[in-house]
Amino acid sequence: MSAALYVSLLLLYLQNSVGVYCIDATTSVGVGAEVPPPQDVTIITLNTNYTLSWNWDQSNAVTFTTQYVGKYELKFKKKIPNWTTACEETSQRSCDLTAFNLHYLGIYMLRVQANVNGRHSNWVLLEFCPDKDAAVGPPSKVDLAPAGSDLDVFISDPLTSTNSSMKEKLDQMYYLILYSERSEDTRALRTQTLTSSANVVTLPNLKAWTWYCVSVQTHADFYNKSSSFTSPQCMQTEGNTPWWLIFLCFLGSLVICFLVILLSLYTFFWFYKTIKATFYPSTQIPTHFKECFYDSPGSDIPRLLAPDSDSELLCEVTISPEPAILEVHNPPPEALLAPPSGLEPDSSGRHTRQDSSSSGDSGVYSSGGSSNLRQPNSSQFSTGAEDVWKGPFNLEQVKMQEMTPGLKSQLLITDEGIVDMCV
Secondary structure: OOHHHHHHHHHHHHHHHHHHHHHHHHHHHHHHOOOOOOEEEEEEEEOOEEEEEEEOOOOOOOEEEEEEEEHHHHHOOOOOOOOEEEEEEEOOOEEEOHHHOOOOOOOEEEEEEEEEOOEEOOOEEEEEOHHHHOOOOOOOEEEEEEEOOEEEEEEEOOEOOOOOEHHHOOOOEEEEEEEEEOOOOHHHOOOEEEEEOOOEEEEOOOOOOOEEEEEEEEEEOOOOEEOOOOOOEEEEOOOOOOHHHHHHHHHHHHHHHHHHHHHHHHHHHHHHHHHHHHHOOOOOOOHHHHHHHEOOOOOOOEOOOOOOOOOOOOOOOOOOOOOOOOEEOOOOHHHHHOOOOOEEEOOOOOEEEOOHHHHHHOOOOOOOOOOOOEOOOHHHHHHHHHHHHOOOOOOOOOEEOOOOHHHHHOEOOHHHOOOOOOO
């Protein structure tokens, strides 16, 4: 065998041997490799809200465990530190530590571990001091109020997780106030600053009737902490009111008062006239209508209908025609002596009517007379007739003709019975 062939076989053998070795080495590392720990472990803070966060680049199903302990406990080598578990076997890449009320001036050690199929990674440690590492937030609220030509700024302190003021944690906390005129041209703005630890600050030397925008930032100089600025709040300042505006306001108030008084008077008189026309009408109701609608003729209160009475009251009004004038005619003496045509003399010397059925309409009858009866005087009859027909309408007129003088002195014959008179 030549030397060249020997060398070729030797190289081929070495290559195959190395390849097998490499495969075995890789397999042994994949089976027995440790779980890598979490990466980029940081703490996110704002006032007293703390959240531990990390990254994990592997695609395996993994859970994490987070614990903390006071740093002073780690100084005792003979004593095992008591780690408090904050998050156990969680799949999230963060753990909230706010609920554990870590002391703001304390120093703590935080650690996090990855768990994959029962295997654990190494712990990743992080030192945390809230007073030094926790960020401070901006004011919780900023309000503006005009104070003449100046502005009052009302600042509410940033709040902790228990809604208390951060001034309880940071004694030397103060505010940086940034204010400027509002203008469309930002290059022409002249920004001014003012620092104050008070919650109510007055911005001085402002222009009257000018818009200003204000932003506030929280500061703590011990650890050089500063927050972000609040969103700008804008308001217009006030000033002395011009005389023409005062005159217009006064004139407007006079006009409004005049209109209100005029409307009130008009409404009052309208109600007065309506009530008067309803309850005290100018046209009086006739007497015969009052008898129907009122309780009594002299009462001014109308009769109210009872619930079970008829819905309407009907009054029947009868208009009487003018009464006829009564005329009394004095018959001649011959008519008084001669018997009437309808009467026949009987044997007793009395006159009887032929038709007995008309005896009820013959007028006045007398049976058996006395010789002392005299014919009534015409003047007495006339006076009596006037008294009878004299009524409330005063429409009667009785005309009596002059009666015969012989009738006044003539005696009535008792035997003649009935004397007919024409009326």
